[in-house]
Amino acid sequence: MADSTPRRGRPSGGKAVLTRERIVAEAVTMVEEAGLDAVTMRGLARRLNVDPMSLYHHVDNRDTLLDEITELVLAGVELPHPTGVFRDDVHAIAQAFRRAAVRHPHCTPLVLTRQLGSSSALATTEIVLSVLREAGFPPDRAVHALRAVLAFVVGALLREVSASPTFSGDNLSGVQRRVAELSASELPHLTEVAPQLAVCDHEEEFTFGLDLLITALELQRP
Amino acid sequence: MADSTPRRGRPSGGKAVLTRERIVAEAVTMVEEAGLDAVTMRGLARRLNVDPMSLYHHVDNRDTLLDEITELVLAGVELPHPTGVFRDDVHAIAQAFRRAAVRHPHCTPLVLTRQLGSSSALATTEIVLSVLREAGFPPDRAVHALRAVLAFVVGALLREVSASPTFSGDNLSGVQRRVAELSASELPHLTEVAPQLAVCDHEEEFTFGLDLLITALELQRP
DNA sequence: ACCGTAAGCCTACGGTGTAGGATTTGTCCA
DNA sequence: TGGACAAATCCTACACCGTAGGCTTACGGT
Numbered sequence: 001m002a003d004s005t006p007r008r009g010r011p012s013g014g015k016a017v018l019t020r021e022r023i024v025a026e027a028v029t030m031v032e033e034a035g036l037d038a039v040t041m042r043g044l045a046r047r048l049n050v051d052p053m054s055l056y057h058h059v060d061n062r063d064t065l066l067d068e069i070t071e072l073v074l075a076g077v078e079l080p081h082p083t084g085v086f087r088d089d090v091h092a093i094a095q096a097f098r099r100a101a102v103r104h105p106h107c108t109p110l111v112l113t114r115q116l117g118s119s120s121a122l123a124t125t126e127i128v129l130s131v132l133r134e135a136g137f138p139p140d141r142a143v144h145a146l147r148a149v150l151a152f153v154v155g156a157l158l159r160e161v162s163a164s165p166t167f168s169g170d171n172l173s174g175v176q177r178r179v180a181e182l183s184a185s186e187l188p189h190l191t192e193v194a195p196q197l198a199v200c201d202h203e204e205e206f207t208f209g210l211d212l213l214i215t216a217l218e219l220q221r222p
Numbered sequence: 223m224a225d226s227t228p229r230r231g232r233p234s235g236g237k238a239v240l241t242r243e244r245i246v247a248e249a250v251t252m253v254e255e256a257g258l259d260a261v262t263m264r265g266l267a268r269r270l271n272v273d274p275m276s277l278y279h280h281v282d283n284r285d286t287l288l289d290e291i292t293e294l295v296l297a298g299v300e301l302p303h304p305t306g307v308f309r310d311d312v313h314a315i316a317q318a319f320r321r322a323a324v325r326h327p328h329c330t331p332l333v334l335t336r337q338l339g340s341s342s343a344l345a346t347t348e349i350v351l352s353v354l355r356e357a358g359f360p361p362d363r364a365v366h367a368l369r370a371v372l373a374f375v376v377g378a379l380l381r382e383v384s385a386s387p388t389f390s391g392d393n394l395s396g397v398q399r400r401v402a403e404l405s406a407s408e409l410p411h412l413t414e415v416a417p418q419l420a421v422c423d424h425e426e427e428f429t430f431g432l433d434l435l436i437t438a439l440e441l442q443r444p
Numbered sequence: 445a446c447c448g449t450a451a452g453c454c455t456a457c458g459g460t461g462t463a464g465g466a467t468t469t470g471t472c473c474a
Numbered sequence: 475t476g477g478a479c480a481a482a483t484c485c486t487a488c489a490c491c492g493t494a495g496g497c498t499t500a501c502g503g504t
Contacts, residue, residue, distance in 0.1 A: 018483085163337075
C-alpha cells in the first residue's frame with residue numbers, strides 16, 4: 001500500500017512541483033469554469049493537489065493573485081502590426097482586445113475593473129499612440145483620442161461578457177416578453193424598439209460604435 | 223444600571239427599528255467609507271446596533287443587498303427634461319449619470335458591472351431612445367446608437383472612479399516618474415506623451431469622447 | 445383573551461484568508 | 475565530507491464570513 005498521506009517537506013523530485021505559472025494558469029481556468037467567487041485559495045490548492053499554504057510560497061495573497069490573472073489575460077492579447085491605414089489599425093487593435101475578452105469571458109470584468117499597469121497594457125497604449133501619431137494627431141489630441149477609444153472598448157466588452165450567454169438569435173423567451181408587458185403602458189419608445197433590443201450581435205455593435213469614434217476622429221485629423 | 227444587554231424579541235416601540243431603506247442606505251455609506259469588501263452582513267449589523275441575523279428579515283441575502291445598493295444609486299440619477307437639441311440632450315443625460323457616479327465613486331463599479339434591470343435603468347433607456355427617435359433615427363439605428371453611447375459612458379465612468387483619487391494637477395510624483403523611467407528606452411510614443419498622460423481632467427475627457435460620438439451620429443442623421 | 449405573525453436575538457455549521465511554525469530536501473561552500 | 479542555509483511543502487490555529495434553524499417578545503386582528 002502506497003502512503004496516501006502526503007509527505008511533508010520539500011518534494012523529492014529535483015524541482016518544485018508548484019510554480020507561479022501553474023498556479024495562475026489553474027486560477028484562470030477555474031475562473032472560467034466556476035466564476036470568480038469560486039476561486040479560493042483552498043479550492044485552488046485542492047485543484048492542484050496541494051496544501052493551501054503552499055500557494056503562498058509563490059503568490060503574495062489572493063488579491064495579487066487576481067492581479068496576476070489579469071496580467072495573464074492581457075498577455076494573451078495578440079497586437080497586430082500597424083498597416084498605416086488609420087481606421088483599419090484602430091479596428092485591428094480593438095478586435096485583438098475583444099478576442100482576448102471573449103476567450104476569457106469570466107475573467108474580463110476582473111481585467112477591466114483593475115488599473116492596467118502591466119507591461120502588456122503599456123504595450124497596447126504604445127501601439128495605439130503610434131497609430132494616432134502616425135495619423136497626424138498632436139500629442140494632446142492623441143491622448144484624448146486614446147482615452148475615448150479605450151473607454152468605449154472597456155464599456156462595450158464589459159457589457160458583452162456580462163450579458164446573458166449567447167443572447168443572440170431566436171429566443172423571444174420570457175425575458176423579452178416580460179419587458180414588453182411591463183413597459184407596454186409607461187415607456188412607449190422602449191416598447192417601440194423592443195424587437196431591436198431583443199437581439200444583439202455583439203460583434204456588430206462593437207464595430208458600429210468603434211466606427212462612430214473613428215469617423216469623428218478622422219474629421220479632426222490635421 | 224440600565225440593562226446594557228440587548229433585549230430579545232420584538233422591540234417595544236410601536237414600529238420596527240429596522241427597515242430595508244435604513245439597511246440599504248447604511249450599506250451605501252459603508253461602501254463609500256470603507257470599500258465594497260468591507261460591507262459584510264456582520265459589519266453592517268454592527269453599524270446599525272443590531273444582530274446580524276435581524277437583517278435577513280428585510281433583505282434576502284448579501285447578493286440581493288448589493289442589487290439594492292445599485293438600485294438606490296441608479297435612483298439618484300436626476301434625468302433632465304429633453305430640450306429637443308440632440309447634442310445638448312445627450313450630454314445632459316450622460317452628465318446626469320456622471321454626477322451620480324461621482325457622488326458614489328465606490329459604488330460605481332458595482333453598478334456598472336451588474337445587469338441593469340431596474341426601473342431607473344429602464345427610464346434612462348427610455349429617455350435616450352426618445353431623444354434619438356426625436357432626432358430622426360429609425361428604430362434599429364437608435365438602438366445601435368444607444369448601445370454605443372452607453373458603452374462609452376460605462377467605460378469612461380469606470381475608469382474615472384477607479385483612477386487614483388484626485389489624480390489631476392501638480393503631482394508629478396513617483397508614479398509618473400516611474401513610467402517615464404521604465405519606458406524611456408522601449409516605448410517611444412508613450413514617453414513622448416507622458417506629460418499629457420500624467421494629467422487627466424475627467425470631465426473634459428468625458429465631454430470630449432461624448433462629443434466624438436455625437437458628431438459621428440449627427441452625420442448619420444437623416 | 446387568544447393566537448398568528450413580524451421582528452428582534454442566539455447558537456451553530458461549514459467555509460474563508462492567512463500568520464506562525466515544523467519538516468524535509470536540495471545547494472553550496474569550507 | 476560535512477555542515478549551514480534556503481526553498482518548498484504541510485500542519486495548526488485564529489478570526490472572520492454568510493446564513494440555516496430556533497427562541498423570545500410584542501403588536502394587531504378577531
